[in-house]
Amino acid sequence: MGCQDEPLVQKVWELYEQISSLENLKPSKDVNMIFTKLVLTCMPPNPIDVTKLCKKVQEMRSKLIRLCGEAEGHLESHYSTILGSYENPLDHLNIFPYYSNYLKLSLLEFNILSQHYTHVPSKIAFVGSGPLPLSSIVLASKHLTNTTFHNYDIDPLANSQAIGLFSSDSDLSQRMFFHTNDIMNVTNDLKDYEVVFLAALVGMDKEDKVKVVDHLAKYMAPGALLMLRSAHGARAFLYPVLDPCDLRGFEFLSVFHPTDEVVNSVVIARKYAMPTHSLEKGLGPMILPNKCAEIQAFNHFNQGNMIEELAIEDKLS
Numbered sequence: 001m002g003c004q005d006e007p008l009v010q011k012v013w014e015l016y017e018q019i020s021s022l023e024n025l026k027p028s029k030d031v032n033m034i035f036t037k038l039v040l041t042c043m044p045p046n047p048i049d050v051t052k053l054c055k056k057v058q059e060m061r062s063k064l065i066r067l068c069g070e071a072e073g074h075l076e077s078h079y080s081t082i083l084g085s086y087e088n089p090l091d092h093l094n095i096f097p098y099y100s101n102y103l104k105l106s107l108l109e110f111n112i113l114s115q116h117y118t119h120v121p122s123k124i125a126f127v128g129s130g131p132l133p134l135s136s137i138v139l140a141s142k143h144l145t146n147t148t149f150h151n152y153d154i155d156p157l158a159n160s161q162a163i164g165l166f167s168s169d170s171d172l173s174q175r176m177f178f179h180t181n182d183i184m185n186v187t188n189d190l191k192d193y194e195v196v197f198l199a200a201l202v203g204m205d206k207e208d209k210v211k212v213v214d215h216l217a218k219y220m221a222p223g224a225l226l227m228l229r230s231a232h233g234a235r236a237f238l239y240p241v242l243d244p245c246d247l248r249g250f251e252f253l254s255v256f257h258p259t260d261e262v263v264n265s266v267v268i269a270r271k272y273a274m275p276t277h278s279l280e281k282g283l284g285p286m287i288l289p290n291k292c293a294e295i296q297a298f299n300h301f302n303q304g305n306m307i308e309e310l311a312i313e314d315k316l317s
């Protein structure tokens, strides 16, 4: 499979060259047009497996993911500034071009969470909330209306922009908290959260993202849920991909690959109830996710979207 001979790879490569030659990635007609083309080019069905691409294309992919992340940050900051100028910012969220995507993504995440968590979480952490924390806003205002959200961002400017959006909202201003910190420096506080969400742009490649997941596995409470965003098919040109075997210390529960305009795949996993070293002695449930090769995934379809769960054979008994 593909180096630059694949038509899709050629198209993405052309767009990458246009993006990397832009003067800057701040929102403008040209920037918006090129990124819209890129997102449409990567829309399913594009069953490309990016792990099988040649080295040159892999290098392009990791640069493109970083460029997309930079552009997303500028886009959020731009609209957060505009929203912050309104008297009631949260009444005008629909000025953000991808607001409807967040409505769909947050509904999807809430539904998947509800399948694995029987009661309403009281405290949630959102890691990588950004200058426009739409995931937390939509989840808190439309789905988890009694839950407190602790938003973490490494960028103080992102948090100061985000905080400015809530002052006029009597409900959310009491339930949204912001912490400026690299999540890798947050330790004991992580055990307070029943659910931790990990934004797609925390960890810009698999290696960095796995480091964050390992850190969360070390400090999250046993049994707590991790919801993270990945990508599938050609959308892996836009975001890093995490596989079940990357979730060391967690029991992989499921991954959902949307086929509509929601770009991110949604992964849910549960922190093992006991330290993984005791699991390896066969004292706990079956396979550890890091034994990838021994896990067979099976897919079943739900309204055209693909849900992957794992048929885990008992290899330790």
Ligand SMILES: C[S@@+](CC[C@H](N)C(=O)[O-])C[C@H]1O[C@@H](n2cnc3c(N)ncnc32)[C@H](O)[C@@H]1O
Pocket (backbone or CB within 6 Å): 072, 073, 076, 127, 128, 129, 130, 131, 132, 133, 134, 135, 136, 152, 153, 154, 155, 158, 181, 182, 183, 184, 199, 200, 201, 202, 203
């Ligand atoms: C652009 S936002 C996207 C999230 C989006 N606003 C949402 O609601 O889903 C991603 C944010 O992750 C933050 N980030 C990246 N690495 C991080 C880290 N190690 N710790 C905390 N925040 C991080 C970036 O500063 C950025 O603001």
